[in-house]
Amino acid sequence: MSRRHDVNKEVEKEVYCGTLPVLPKERKYGFLDALLVLSGYCIATWSYTQGSYLATLVGFKQLLIGAFLAAIFMLLIYQVPVIMSTRYGIDIWIWLRSVFGPMGNKIVTIVIIVINFPWYAVCCELFADSMENLLGLFGIQLFNGAHLILSLSCVVIGTIIALRGVSTITWTTRILVPLLLLVGVAVVVVGFTSVPMDVIWNYQPELVGDADKTVNYVLSIEANFAFVITLVGGMAEVPRLCKSEKSGYYAGVLGQGAAGSFFVVVGAVMAIAMQHVTGVMVDDPTLMMATLSAPILGLSSLLLVAFANIGTQAVGSYIYGVMLKSTFKKASYKILVLILGVYVALLCVWGKITEYFGSFLTIGACVYAPLAALLFVDFFLVRKQKIDLKSAYELPGHNAYKYSKGFNIVGVVCLALGFGFTLLIFDPIRVVIHNKILFMLTPTFASFLFTGLLYYLLCRIPGIRHYVRRDTYAGPDKKPFDRAKTPPRQNIILLPLMWLACKIIVKPYKLKIDKHNMEGIKPPFLVYGSHNSFMDFYVTPLALKPYRANYISELEGFENFGEWIYRQVGCLGTRKFINDQYLIKNIIKVIKRGDIMVIYPEARYANVGTNSHLTPSVAKLAKLLKVPVVTINMQGNYLQQPIWNLKERKGARLHADLKCVVTRDEIEKLSVDEILSRISKELTYDEYKYQLENKIVIDDEWRAEGLHFPLYKCRKCGKDFAMTTSGSKITCKYCGDSYEMDELGQLHSSSGEIIRIPDWYEWQRGFVHEEIREGRYKLDIPVRIWALPNAVNFVDCGEGRFIHDNSGFSLEFDNYRSEKHETLKFPAKSMTSLHTEYDYRGKYGPCVTLSTYDDTFFIYPTDESRDVFNPTKIQFATEYLGGLYK
Amino acid sequence: MEQDKELESRIEEILKAEKENKIPRMTKRDYIIAAVITFICLLGIIGGFFL
Numbered sequence: 050m051s052r053r054h055d056v057n058k059e060v061e062k063e064v065y066c067g068t069l070p071v072l073p074k075e076r077k078y079g080f081l082d083a084l085l086v087l088s089g090y091c092i093a094t095w096s097y098t099q100g101s102y103l104a105t106l107v108g109f110k111q112l113l114i115g116a117f118l119a120a121i122f123m124l125l126i127y128q129v130p131v132i133m134s135t136r137y138g139i140d141i142w143i144w145l146r147s148v149f150g151p152m153g154n155k156i157v158t159i160v161i162i163v164i165n166f167p168w169y170a171v172c173c174e175l176f177a178d179s180m181e182n183l184l185g186l187f188g189i190q191l192f193n194g195a196h197l198i199l200s201l202s203c204v205v206i207g208t209i210i211a212l213r214g215v216s217t218i219t220w221t222t223r224i225l226v227p228l229l230l231l232v233g234v235a236v237v238v239v240g241f242t243s244v245p246m247d248v249i250w251n252y253q254p255e256l257v258g259d260a261d262k263t264v265n266y267v268l269s270i271e272a273n274f275a276f277v278i279t280l281v282g283g284m285a286e287v288p289r290l291c292k293s294e295k296s297g298y299y300a301g302v303l304g305q306g307a308a309g310s311f312f313v314v315v316g317a318v319m320a321i322a323m324q325h326v327t328g329v330m331v332d333d334p335t336l337m338m339a340t341l342s343a344p345i346l347g348l349s350s351l352l353l354v355a356f357a358n359i360g361t362q363a364v365g366s367y368i369y370g371v372m373l374k375s376t377f378k379k380a381s382y383k384i385l386v387l388i389l390g391v392y393v394a395l396l397c398v399w400g401k402i403t404e405y406f407g408s409f410l411t412i413g414a415c416v417y418a419p420l421a422a423l424l425f426v427d428f429f430l431v432r433k434q435k436i437d438l439k440s441a442y443e444l445p446g447h448n449a450y451k452y453s454k455g456f457n458i459v460g461v462v463c464l465a466l467g468f469g470f471t472l473l474i475f476d477p478i479r480v481v482i483h484n485k486i487l488f489m490l491t492p493t494f495a496s497f498l499f500t501g502l503l504y505y506l507l508c509r510i511p512g513i514r515h516y517v518r519r520d521t522y523a524g525p526d527k528k529p530f531d532r533a534k535t536p537p538r539q540n541i542i543l544l545p546l547m548w549l550a551c552k553i554i555v556k557p558y559k560l561k562i563d564k565h566n567m568e569g570i571k572p573p574f575l576v577y578g579s580h581n582s583f584m585d586f587y588v589t590p591l592a593l594k595p596y597r598a599n600y601i602s603e604l605e606g607f608e609n610f611g612e613w614i615y616r617q618v619g620c621l622g623t624r625k626f627i628n629d630q631y632l633i634k635n636i637i638k639v640i641k642r643g644d645i646m647v648i649y650p651e652a653r654y655a656n657v658g659t660n661s662h663l664t665p666s667v668a669k670l671a672k673l674l675k676v677p678v679v680t681i682n683m684q685g686n687y688l689q690q691p692i693w694n695l696k697e698r699k700g701a702r703l704h705a706d707l708k709c710v711v712t713r714d715e716i717e718k719l720s721v722d723e724i725l726s727r728i729s730k731e732l733t734y735d736e737y738k739y740q741l742e743n744k745i746v747i748d749d750e751w752r753a754e755g756l757h758f759p760l761y762k763c764r765k766c767g768k769d770f771a772m773t774t775s776g777s778k779i780t781c782k783y784c785g786d787s788y789e790m791d792e793l794g795q796l797h798s799s800s801g802e803i804i805r806i807p808d809w810y811e812w813q814r815g816f817v818h819e820e821i822r823e824g825r826y827k828l829d830i831p832v833r834i835w836a837l838p839n840a841v842n843f844v845d846c847g848e849g850r851f852i853h854d855n856s857g858f859s860l861e862f863d864n865y866r867s868e869k870h871e872t873l874k875f876p877a878k879s880m881t882s883l884h885t886e887y888d889y890r891g892k893y894g895p896c897v898t899l900s901t902y903d904d905t906f907f908i909y910p911t912d913e914s915r916d917v918f919n920p921t922k923i924q925f926a927t928e929y930l931g932g933l934y935k
Numbered sequence: 936m937e938q939d940k941e942l943e944s945r946i947e948e949i950l951k952a953e954k955e956n957k958i959p960r961m962t963k964r965d966y967i968i969a970a971v972i973t974f975i976c977l978l979g980i981i982g983g984f985f986l
């Protein structure tokens with residue numbers, strides 16, 4: 050087996066094992082272990098560069114504040130999300146797939162490496178400086194270009210070590226960390242003893258040109274923010290190995306904030322001491338020790354620093370090589386390390402990385418600050434500390450984080466805007482402040498706040514929330530919806546916008562509204578409306594204009610559009626076919642405050658454009674409220690978008706009749722039956738009759754597609770669930786009997802017979818009634834169950850058993866609320882009808898729902914039961930058993 | 936395929952461990968301490984403007 054093969058195998062193993070979730074029993078690090086490892090990572094020689102850079106900006110006291118307090122402040126905030134790494138044993142690069150998508154994450158990885166890797170060019174520069182300076186001290190003058198050769202040699206040796214793989218790197222690290230500590234100790238001793246303490250304590254930099262003390266202080270804070278924030282890339286692997294969340298978190302904070310910052314301060318002390326003695330500020334510890342103590346100390350430190358810089362470069366190439374390998378699995382590790390080597394070499398050839406140290410820090414922070422903000426907000430406020438690990442690891446069948454071709458557009462856009470926002474405040478290359486007020490927050494922190502807020506607000510928008518939170522099933526919110534909450538009045542600011550939106554939506558369908566007996570009718574009053582499609586919610590507000598109204602809505606609308614907006618447009622959330630006393634109380638509150646209460650008493654869309662029977666409770670409510678009763682009978686809404694096919698039919702025309710059917714004077718005098726009779730009369734409708742009478746042509750070629758959901762029984766062979774649809778035809782898949790739907794909504798058989806859709810629909814109902822009467826009706830099938838507890842998300846309840854017979858419904862499943870396998874019973878007499886869907890939200894297929902006070906269960910067929918699950922037939926049976934039809 | 940199986944079993948184990956709180960969580964007290972230190976640091980940074 051060749052050595053080359055060994056390295057590849059080692060790295061493959063490292064990449065594989067390096068990305069697997071670390072199990073609790075495999076965790077190695079307590080707080081102290083993690084602190085030591087992270088401290089080791091933070092005390093590379095670049096700490097001295099940072100220290101000397103800070104010393105050019107501020108005095109020693111401000112420098113101390115920046116190095117410790119600013120670093121710890123930023124770390125305390127942006128290290129919080131590493132809790133997730135510890136909890137799940139994953140590094141943040143796995144988690145970031147949920148924020149950016151797997152493809153977006155690849156791009157972010159490359160960007161991070163591009164902005165982070167200049168750190169290693171700093172090491173190479175320091176190595177070359179040390180060599181040059183020390184040789185100079187011994188009187189050896191180097192030729193032109195020797196500096197570049199020296200820095201490149203650091204790149205080459207570091208790259209060769211990295212290419213030798215994990216075992217060489219392990220040994221390098223074992224030697225490197227103690228070496229760096231030794232150098233640090235030597236610098237501390239020499240730095241603090243070679244000049245009087247008060248020189249360091251009272252140090253103030255000379256301000257050059259138009260430099261401003263406050264601006265310099267902000268720049269120093271910014272440099273500290275940037276310094277700690279950009280190191281996260283290399284430190285991301287450690288927290289997942291910690292035994293507790295607290296140890297992972299505080300080790301990260303103190304590893305950088307205390308140990309790392311201490312060496313930054315040491316670098317500053319060294320630079321101040323050197324300036325005091327020689328008049329020149331340097332960031333090279335070798336030169337300082339040779340100058341401030343003895344050349345022999347400089348010589349020995351040279352060996353330490355030289356190896357430390359080469360070692361750091363090697364470890365960096367290795368860490369980022371493995372990181373790239375885990376992102377680009379097919380690429381060769383060696384090629385990736387060589388690419389990294391070439392990148393650092395090019396930076397060395399450029400030769401200005403030390404000069405532009407502050408700029409490169411801020412540019413790095415321009416990316417890291419929004420990144421940290423996204424992690425923070427995503428962790429606490431968006432995903433609420435839950436991710437779908439299987440999707441994060443892209444296991445087959447788990448695609449929650451695929452988003453748009455592998456990119457989470459929201460995350461990527463926020464990152465880009467956060468980056469741009471920083472540049473709007475400050476130009477790090479030319480060191481120009483564009484916005485002094487925001488600059489006072491520091492560009493990094495301002496960008497952190499901006500991006501965090503932007504991401505949070507975007508994720509509050511329902512459509513975007515659904516897009517980002519495709520993983521709600523992994524950690525769903527189970528708190529039941531607050532039905533008791535008093536519904537607000539329709540938002541007066543949103544109301545004109547709502548009317549405008551309604552007007553725009555109904556415009557193509559030429560809505561005509563007729564009002565009858567409405568003279569002198571002012572709120573409060575009760576409105577009962579026909580219920581055909583979602584269009585009802587656009588027509589009703591226009592009919593009631595200029596008054597505000599409140600509407601009863603099923604909870605799934607709240608989940609779909611967002612609770613806030615639904616409440617602002619005046620919706621009262623409830624569940625269907627339950628005895629909701631809170632709803633009654635809220636209806637009374639609406640009426641008492643003088644508003645209109647709109648109710649669609651059928652509580653379900655018309656399946657074939659005809660009305661359902663109404664129950665006496667409709668009239669009893671009117672009597673209880675003692676206000677006028679108005680009906681709104683809307684026509685054309687079903688034709689425009691029937692429930693069995695949600696594609697919009699452009700040929701539909703809308704009409705609505707608004708009519709006061711019971712005045713305030715009459716409400717006390719009339720009986721419940723009389724009121725019910727008036728309401729029922731006004732809410733009788735037949736959409737196909739309306740279409741035919743008004744010659745409304747709907748000529749879409751696909752006009753019959755989906756009609757087999759309400760018309761499931763073959764009129765010829767009598768088989769249930771026999772019909773299929775295609776284009777404008779409905780056909781029996783058993784006997785081949787076929788009907789063509791004409792442009793006026795009538796069905797034509799091949800023999801010339803004309804069938805009205807509502808007639809076929811009602812014809813089926815009779816057979817279900819007969820089955821029940823003869824005791825033959827029973828459905829006992831496996832189903833897939835999703836619960837909707839609130840306006841936030843669905844909860845996957847897995848597979849269960851759905852039984853419907855003369856006694857009512859039984860739902861047997863693993864109830865997430867009780868965490869038990871149990872059977873919920875819904876007695877037949879408790880439900881007069883049933884909520885049905887033929888293709889829920891246009892993508893989830895047919896379902897029925899059953900509700901308790903705290904959950905609505907959406908019940909879908911499994912592959913096994915798909916052929917015998919028909920919502921229409923179940924609804925017919927429910928309505929008969931519940932007493933709505935005799 | 937083998938790797939997927941191992942990964943899946945590890946994920947299951949991690950989720951079980953999470954449910955059983957095998958990795959001790961940050962407590963409310965820990966968060967409060969972190970928030971207090973953050974605030975003190977912020978005060979220190981603001982104080983730095985007056986030096």
